[in-house]
Amino acid sequence: MDLTWSDTEQDFRAEARAWLTEHVPAEPLPSGDTRAGFAAHLGWERELFAAGWSVVSWPVTYGGRGASLWEWLIFEEEYYRAGAPQRVTQNGIFLLAPTLFDFGTDEQRDTLLPRMAAAEDLWCQGWSEPGAGSDLAGIRSRAVRDDAAGGWRLTGQKTWTTRGAFCTHLFGLFRTDPDAERHHGLTYFLVPLDTEGVTVRGFERLDGDEGFAEVFFENAFVPDNAVLGGVHEGWKVAMATTGSERGLTLRSPGRFLQAADRLVELARRKGATGGLADRVADVWMRAQAYQLFTLAQVTDIVDGRSVGARSSLNKVYWSELDIDLHETALELLGPAGQEDGPWSRGFLFSLAGPIYAGTNEIQRNIIAERVLGLPRR
Amino acid sequence: MRFAPTAEQSDLRAVVRDLVRELCPPAVVRAAPDSAEVATLRAGLIELGAPGLLVPEAAGGLGLDENYLVGMMIETGWAAVPLPVVDTFAFAPGVLAVADLTGDRFCGADPDARGTVHYGHNVDLVLTGGFAGTGTIQVTAASGGASVAAVDPAADLLRVTAGPVLATVDDPEVVATAWLRGVLGAAAQLIGLCRRMLDLTVAYVAARKQFGVPIGSFQAVKHHLATALLALEFAEPAVARAGYALAAGEPDRARAVSTAKALASDAAATVARAAIQCHGAIAYTTEYDLHLYAKRAWALAAEWGSAGWHRAAVARELLSTERES
Structure with missing residues (x-):
C-alpha cells in the first residue's frame, strides 16, 4: 500500500x-x-x-x-x-483508438491515429440502430461484398450517434453474414462520412443541442482496408471498446472529484444545513470512493490482472453518482436551477449516463452473471 | 502509487482467514460465551498475536500498523467472531500501552459510556469513554454484570458492574487515535460481514429453484444483488484508504475514517436487506445462518458512530467556513 x-x-x-x-x-x-x-x-x-x-x-x-x-x-x-x-474528440480517442491498438493493421494505425490525435479526423460511433439499442446484437445494417470493386457496400441506419452531424468519420458494426444471427457474422467498419451514399441528419438531444445524429447508408462503398479486425469478427472487436466506454477510459475519477468539489463550494455559498448538507457529504464521499476504486483497479491492471466484467461496476456507480450529484446541486439552487446553466446542463447530461454504453439494467445483469456468477437463465 | 495490500499484509490476512474459517464456523458464532469452542477461538487469536498487532515490538507486540488491522478485521468480520475483536485489537492497544497494561487480555469498549459492553463474559478489562475521539478513557477491571437482551444473539451484552479503576488516559492524541482505530475496525468488520452475506445469498439463489429454474436467474433478484455488490465494492477501498491514512498519519485521517464508516455502514444496510429479501422466508428464521451475520452487521453499523453520524461529521468539515477552497 x-x-x-x-x-x-x-x-x-x-x-x-x-x-x-x-x-x-x-x-x-x-x-x-x-x-x-x-x-x-x-x-x-x-x-x-x-x-x-x-x-x-x-x-x-x-x-x-x-x-x-x-x-x-x-x-x-x-x-x-x-x-x-x-x-469533443473523445469517442475516437477513448473508444476507437484502444481498438485500433488491439486489432488494427500497421497501415490503419499509421494512417488513422496521428490524424485522430491532431483532431483532423473526427470520429463518431455507429453502434445503435432504431431496432438495436440495449440488444446490440440485433443489428440489421448490412455490408455486402463487392468483389469487382474490392470492398463492401453498406446499407442501413445508425442512430443516437453523438456529434455525428459534425464528425468526419464513423466506426460501426454491420452484418456481413446474412445467414448468421445475433452476435455472429458482424464486421467492424471504418467509414468516412463523405462517402457517396451516406447521409447524416442531426437532431436535438434532451438539452436542445444538436448532439445526436442518425446516419443513413444506401449502397455506400468502402474498400477492404475499412475493415477493423477480421471479417465476421466485429462483435469481439466491438466489445473491446464497450469495455473502454464503461470503465476507466471514458469516465476518469477526476471528473467526479471536481464536480463534487464544485458542489461543496455551492453548498457553502448557499449555507446548506441538515439533510441537504448530508446529501452533499454523501455525494462527496462517493466521489472519493469512485477514485479509490479506480486506483485499486489501475493497480490490478499494472499487476497484469484484467478488469473484465468489473468495468460494469464503474459504469453503474459513476452514472448514478453523477445524477445524485446534479440533483443535489439543483435542490440547492431552487428555481434558479431551472435556468440554463452549468448545473442544469450537467443534470440533463447526467440522465444519459445510465442509458448510454449499455443501460444500467444491462450492466446489473452483467454484474450479477459475470462478477457474482449467477445463472444466466 | 500502489493501492493494494503488500505481500506481508496479504499474508497476515490469509493466516487470520485460515484461523477463523477453521475455528469460527456458524456453530461457534451460536455457541455459549463460556463454551470450549469460543475459548479455543480466543486462544487461537491470542496465539496469533492479535491483541498485540498494533503494539510496538519493544513492548512485546507485533509492531504492525492499521493496514494490517484492516485485513484482520475484514476476516474476523466475515466469520462474525463472537469476541470483542474491534475493542481489543483496534481500540485498546494504544490506551493500554500508555497505561502500562498491555497483555493478552480481552477488552470491552464502551466509548459513549452507556454502561454496557459486548461479549461481556469474555472481557477482562472495560474501557469507558473516548467517543468521537474526545474526553478521557477509563480502564477498569471487569467484574461481571447483568445480561441485557440484544438483537444479535451472539452479542453477549452485559450491563457492567463498576470494577476497580486501573487507569485514566487523557492524552488527547491517544484518545483520538484509539477512537479512529475503533471506527476503522468496525468499518472493516462490516466489509467482511457484507461479503459473507453476499456469499451466502449468491450460493442460495443459484441452488434454490422456483418455477423450475434457479431464482438467481430472475432479473429482479440479479438487480438486488448487483446493487448490494456495488455498495460493498465501493465501500471497501474507502476502508483500505482509511487504514492507510491512519498508518501514514495523514492530516485528513479523521475524514477518511468517517468516510469509510459511513460507506461501510450504508453498504451493510443495503446488503443485509438484499440478502434477506433474496433468500425469502428462509432468511426469516434463526435456524438458517444468515441472521447471525445480518444482526452483527446492524449492531456494528449502529456503533462507533452510525452512517448518519459520520456523514454529518464529514459535512461539517466540508462546509465549515474555515476550510480552504
Missing part, C-alpha cells in the same frame, strides 16, 4: 498543471454539441495536440507522450481541476 506519487509523476502533474493554467480558455466555450461550439472546441483540441496533451497515454509516434496509466489519471485530474473544455 503506497499512495504517494513518484518524483516523475509529480513532475508530470506540475507540467500538466502549468500548461493547463496558462492555456485553458478563461471563458467557457459554447457547448461542443452545437455546430458553432464544436468548431470552437476543435480549436482547443488542436491547441492540446500541438502541445502534446491530446492523447497523453499514446506512444510518441502517434502523437502521444507515452504516459503511464497513473500519469493518465493525473492528467485527467488536472484537466478537470483546471475546468478545461469537454473533449
